[in-house]
Amino acid sequence: MGTRRAPAPRTAGRTCLALALAVSAGLAVGAPAQPAQAAVAATVPLTITNNSGRGEPVYIYNLGTLLSTGQQGWADANGAFHPWPGGANPPAPAPDAAITGPASGRATTIRIPKFSGRIYFSYGQKLVFKLATGGLVQPAVQNPSDPNRNILFNWSEYTLNDAGLWINSTQVDMFSAPYAVGVKAADGTTRSTGHLKPGGYQGFFNALKAQPGGWANLVQTRSDGTVLRALAPGHGIETGALPATAMNDYVNRVWSRYAGSTLTVTPFADQPNTKYYGRVAGNVMNFTNSAGAVVTSFQKPDSDSIFGCYKLLDAPNDLVRGPISRTLCAGYNRSTLLTNPNQPDSGSAGFYQDAVTNHYARKIHAQMADGSAYAFAFDDVGHHESLVHDGNPQQAYVTLDPLN
Template sequence: MLSTITPTLARRRALGLAGALALVGALFSLGPPAQAAVPATVPLKITNNSGRGEALYVYNLGTLLSTGQQGWADANGSFHAWPAGGNPPTPAPDASIAGPAAGQSTTVRIPKFSGRIYFSYGRKLDFRLTTGGLVQPAVQNPSDPNRDILFNWSEYTLNDSGLWLNSTQVDMFSAPYAVGVQRADGSTVSTGHLKSGGYNGFFNALRGQPGGWANLIQTRSDGTVLRALAPLYGVETGALPANVMDDYVNRVWQKYATTTLTVSPFADQPGTKYFGRVSGGVM
């Protein structure tokens, strides 16, 4: 099932703005004039600065907010509902949009969705449908058909109030990209850009970390580094020892037994705070 992005994640409110996503340098630009209502679709500009020679495929999958239907949008922003699925899951219709070649840009339109924008290099992603909806890639599963594909995704909600967009790296760290918003004056604010050398530096650091952390890295048979799984999946699949986080967790628990933890979850609501301590072994 498709997850719904919440505004608490890397919130980017873009009513009256243009927005931007970067897929390995790819830039998505969207938005209406500042005084206008949010239109039914907005333009999304994709610039491919990956330097990779493979074809780039883009997908816009989500829930149409006006009806609650799950489906996909084509390059013009037209919605297509998923057909009924099956058990075992049946192949989904080809929802791919041809992305730009390296160094090039293309513009598509996105409708009022809550969903995900996937992108993949070299091969199209394999999506399936069950009786309950869409089956999305789960590359922690060795038999997932997308395991050997280099891909990533961003999550967003576009509704009557504006755009909420985040560059998720929760499930895995993979093909780098950035997201942002383009203001009415043409200037762009973006986030998610890595520091120079940061991508390779991340994987090198994992390889050098004792305790099995290098096992999170998935590499294709041709040597292409595809991703690093989130530690949760590493523990679940046995790539990491089940107790790998125990020392860290214990130190955090000890700290907040005597120190108050303060959480301010909303950037636009600085007065909203939550407080907690560990008491009796419970937070």
């Protein structure tokens, strides 16, 4: 999704889509079976409420892939789909897909179609989107020349299909302008997630700036002093802001531990008898099934593979390697692989306790009102993600929260 150097599974949006497709196909995903629901409407209203307290105009974008055809494009305020025209090399400006957002203290309702996509919002300026021959070029603010680098913006990711709506608040790429998401069910109940604790926005940046080891370098500030965002650590490695060796010490200790003992992975909560057993041999961790046959192997991962849950921790959408890799990725980012040889770890009390850990994710979760966040791609392992779902959504919500 977008122009990230990582393959699609690295993003939370792909996590939403993978879960949505799994539910649609009837695959086991570790959640209880849901009763049959009424048909999901072709479009669902989404209300954007601006509680930011900021005076700048807000611009909204609804961009993604139409699930019925696989076409990429954008949706207008009424939920009508518009395919992107052909791209160019170098990339050419995309059609202006901006929807005027609500002023502070006001709300605007748009409609979302059956998309796998993103709801972008920006303050003060419209975002710049371009079309390359391979599709839409989305913001990549780790690149100093990205035209959106000095714009305060963020996005939510969602999938709406015949099995319902999944919508999240995501920090997989960056932590920036705060917001929460919600969904209203047919019985009138509403579930929401993504709100920060009081003072949590500034609290996160203060904590990250105080973290030694290069973590403060993830923060990007505009020339007028506005703190715009903190890059996710994988992008920090990409730009040189964070050392590429950030997780090496922890990986070396994991490798030493499981050269002489076994790491047991039970990747499906609803299949407790499906277990895989990991042992290190040289530069490889081999996983065997209950019959002793090797089912997949992982090279010793580098920090970027860990933060991005890709490359040496690639997670294909299968029923063996992908689920094991997801579990390993969560264990490395949360630093639970040495304290618990049975993964995934079931509770959050032991997360991020090692001195070598994903401090970006640690500090985000610490500032969330409900503790839930999508601070790395597989933060949904164990259901610690900031995601809401309903099989028959009546209404969706995005609430723009204060930065102070």
